[in-house]
Amino acid sequence: MDLTTHSDTGFSPLFISARDGLKLHARDYGPLAATALPVVCLPGFARTAADFHELALALAKDEAKPRRVLAVDYRGRGLSEYDRDWKNYDIRIELDDLMQLLVAAGIEGAVFVGTSRGGLLTMAMGAARPGVIKGVVMNDIGPVIDARGLLRIRGYVGKLPMPRSFTEGAEILKRLSDQQFPQFGDAEWEMMARRTWTDRDGRMRSDYDPNLMKVLEELDLEVPLPVLWSYFDGLNGVPVLAIRGANSDLMAEKTLVEMGQRHPDCETFVAPGQGHAPLLGTKDMVRRIGRLVARAERRAA
Template sequence: MDADTGFRSLFVSARDGLRLHARDYGPLDAAGLPVVCLPGLARTAADFHELALALAGDETRPRRVLALDYRGRGRSDYDRDWRRYDIRIELDDLMQVLAAAGVEQAVFVGTSRGGLLTMALAVARPAAIRGVVMNDIGPVIDARGLLRIRGYIGKMPVPRSFAEGAEILKRLADQQFTAFGEAEWQTMARRTWTERDGALVPDYDPRLMKTLEALDLEAPLPDLWPYFAALNGVPVLAIRGENSDLMAAATLEEMAARHPDCETVTAAGQGHAPLLGTREMVRRIARLIEKAEKRGA
C-alpha cells in the first residue's frame, strides 16, 4: 500500500493484451465483502477515492476496494482502435480484472456507464454480484443527457492550470451542480485533466467522442429493464442527481417499484453524476454493503 496515495496500483492484461489499471485499496485478506467501483464514460478510478478510503479504512470492518480505469482512461493503455471502446469489450476487461484480483463476489458501485456494465455483468455472471449501487443511471436513459455529454467529451479547451480547468468545468456545468463550491470544482478539474510533459491533457482518450458520434440519438434508445431485472436477487441503492438530465425522476421511482429491495436517494444540488465521497453518501453505501453481507450470511 502506498502511504501517500492510500492504494496499490494493479495492472492486468486484457484478453487482447492491452494493459489495464485498477486502484486497489484496503487489506487483501479483509473479511468483509470486497467493493468494485466502475466509473462513467470518460471518468477514472479517481472519482471513487474518498469513498474507497472510507470503506477500506473502516475501523470495525475494513474491506478491499477495487476502482477501475477502463481501457483508454486514466492509467490504462489507450486502444489503437477507438471502436473497441465498447461496453461488451469493457465487460470482458472487467471480468479479466476480477479474475486477476481473485474477486469472486463483490458489491458493485457503478456510476453512469459503470451502472450499465454492472447490469451487463448481472446477466453474464450473476453469481459475482452481491449488491449494487447505481449512481445516476437506470434502465431508461434520457437522450438530452447523452447530447450534452457528446457536446463536450474530447472537445473542451485545454486549460493552462487546474484553476483554469475548474473555471471551464464551472461554466460548462454550474447549472447541473448548484451545490458545488470552489473545492469541488478544483477536485473535478484534477480528475478531468492530468499533467503530462509539463502540460495538462484530458485523463482519457479524446477519441472516446467517436463512440458517441456513432450513436443515432433520433432513434429510440434500447430498453434495459430486462437487464435491471437481473439484479432482483440483490439489494440495490439507486442514486439520482437532483439536476440530472440523463436519468429522470420517474425512472428512479419505477426502479424502486419494480425491484423487491431498491432504496432510492436524490442528491440535492447535483447533476450527472453525483459525487459519492460525502459523509452522507459513504454512510448510505456502507449500509447497502452491510445489507448485502447479512443477506449472504
C-alpha cells in the first residue's frame, strides 16, 4: 500500500494490488483516525473518483463530524492500471477489487454512494458482504435498467473525438448531452470535460481505457436486461436514498417510485434539469446525502 498526503487537493492517493496483481487507485479523503462512519463512493461505467470530489470534501471536512471518504477508480479508469484483457472489465471482478480495497483501507462498514454502475456494484456487495453496507445512495440507477440509456452510452464510450483542449472537450460534451443537462453552463461543461479527458501525460487522452467500449458492444440490447429487485430487496436493512435525474434515459420514473414503495426506509428524489447521471456536488445534494449518512450512522450505532 502506498499512501502519500496531498494536502492541496484534499485527499491522499491510495494504491493497492488487486488479486491478479493489477494496480488499483482510490482517493482517500478525511482523517484516517476518524470515528465517524466512513463513506465509499463508486462511479459510473467510464467515470472516475473525481466525480465525487466536491461531495467527498464536504463530508470529510464537516466541522461537526469529519469522516473518511474513499472514492474509487475501477480497473481501467483514472489512475488504476488498464487491464490487458478487456473481458476483465466485469462487475464480478470489480466487486472482488472493491473487497480487496476495503480490506487494505481497513473499512469494515460504510455508507456506499453508487452512481450508475456503482449502484449495481453496491447491490452486488449487499449480496456478497451484507454486513459492510450501512447505508446506500443510488444515483440514477435501480433494479430495472432502461436499454435506451445503455444504447446512448454505447454510442460514445471510447468513440468520442479527442479534443485539443478542455474547452474544446466541453463543447463536444455539450453537443452530446445538452438535452440531458439543459441547465449546465460553461463551468459545468468544463468540469465534465476535465473529468472525461486527462492531460496527465502532456497530451489529451480519455481518462479510461477505450477498450471499455468492447464490454458495451457485447451487450445484446434486443434481449430484456436482467431485473434486479431481489438484490435491491437485500438492502432492506439499511437506509437508502434513491436519486433519479428528471431527464434520465437509464432509470424510469416508475422504477424510482417502486423503490420507494418496496423499501421500508427509502427516500426518493428527482433531480430537476439533470439527466444521467445527476451531479452530487451541489449544496442541495450534499445536504441530502449528508442526512442519509447521519441516518445510517444512527442506525448502525
